[in-house]
Amino acid sequence: MNNNFFVKSHGLGNDYIVMDSHKTDFEFSVKNIQLICDVHYGIGSDGILVLVDSTKADFGLRILNPDGSEAEKSGNGLRIFAKFLFDYGYTTNTSFSIDTLGGVVRAEVIQQEKGKARMIKVDMGAAIFEAGKVPVKSEQAECLDELLELDGTSYRINCVSVGNPHCVVIKDELEVDEIMKYGTQIENHTKFPNRINVQFAKVISPDLVEILIWERGAGWTLASGSSSSAVAAVMVKKGLTNRKLTMKMPGGELKLEIDEDWQIHMTGEVREIASGVLSAELLDELIG
Missing domain, CATH: 3.10.310.10 (Diaminopimelate Epimerase; Chain A, domain 1)
Structure with missing residues (x-):
């Protein structure tokens, strides 16, 4: 070589x-x-x-x-x-x-x-919800359904680390223009000491979730394995899906499984x- x-x-x-x-x-x-x-x-x-x-x-x-x-x-x-x-x-x-x-x-x-x-x-590895380990500045032990104020709007956020930090926003509808507009504001918000990856997520069924991704340091992204892992962990944490589920992204689909110890297993091409x-x-x- x-x-x-x-x-x-x-x-x-x-x-x-x-x-x-x-x-x-x-x-x-x-x-x-x-x-x-x-x-x-x-x-x-x-x-x-x-x-x-x-x-x-x-x-x-x-x-x-x-x-x-x-x-x-x-x-x-x-x-x-x-x-x-x-x-x-x-x-x-x-x-x-x-x-x-x-x-x-x-x-x-x-x-x-x-x-x-x-x-x-x-x-x-394991999903970690403890706010200080994500890290995210929060008065609660875990940053779940916490209000984040931005210029022009606000979101309820759910934060988790899967080895890197993620902010998941659960929505009824997904719009690319919306995450393109607010992704960078969320990524660089003072609430996140190390910046953060951003996902807008919509539950389609207990076995299927659709997401849009704004990646820290990269911006709009067609697909992300760590983002898929983070969203899956949040969905299971909130009781919105099964532990085995498919994550649908503009670039394609990944299979995720969250076990009882919050270990994340991901499979894809x-x-x-x-x-x-x-x-x-x-x-x-x-x-x-």
């Missing part, structure tokens, strides 16, 4: 570039992350997944947002990363552990196609888009 080799894959339209930190000739600085993720001047993606060393798991992972910030966890990102590890010979095992800022998770390749991973299950090597001209800009 050449230096500066990359793979671009997507999970339900949520696309990431994957690279090996041991085989790159540049630093993953904020400026460089933004350039690589730019659709006009770089490769274009919703983020970068970087393979790093770990003493806690089989593999280490850094998840870099297109604005240059670093995420604790990403469900789609984890499945894409697991596919990369399996497809490119980093492991021959179909089950292995991955160390993230949001904790160690286990990934399992449960379906292959022509020797490549297609369907992957990820154990996302991943597909490779392209692979290649960064050009000498782009490297000149990155090395600078």
Whole structure:
């Protein structure tokens, strides 16, 4: 595998570039992350997944947002990363552990196609509702059905951590324009010390929920595994759905299961888009 080799894959339209930190000739600085993720001047993606060393798991992972910030966890990102590890010979095992800022998770390749991973299950860890651990500023032990005042409107919010922070708004109807307008206000509200991921959610049935996603550091997103996990946990917490449910997003569907210990299990497809090597001209800009 050449230096500066990359793979671009997507999970339900949520696309990431994957690279090996041991085989790159540049630093993953904020400026460089933004350039690589730019659709006009770089490769274009919703983020970068970087393979790093770990003493806690089989593999280490850094998840870099297109604005240059670093995420604790990403469900789609984890499945894409697991596919990369399996497809490119980093492991021959179909089950292995991955160390993230949001904790160690286990990934399992449960379906292959022509020797490549297609369907992957990820154990996302436990949902945490304790306000201080999300984190969210709240006078209550758990931030559920709490009023959040914004410029021009207000929402009842439900906050949870699945290794990264989430704010779930349950609605009767979903409008893309609405989350595009208020997503950034919620993400950057002073109530959330580390900013927050935002989901507008509509219960279709006890087994099906539809969601729209505003991702911290990335904005409007077609699909998100951690967002799906967070919404599923909130729905079960509030008694609105069964523990096994499907999350429907603009990019596609994920299967979620919340067990009695609030452990989250997520299953979905991943597909490779392209692979290649960064050009000498782009490297000149990155090395600078």
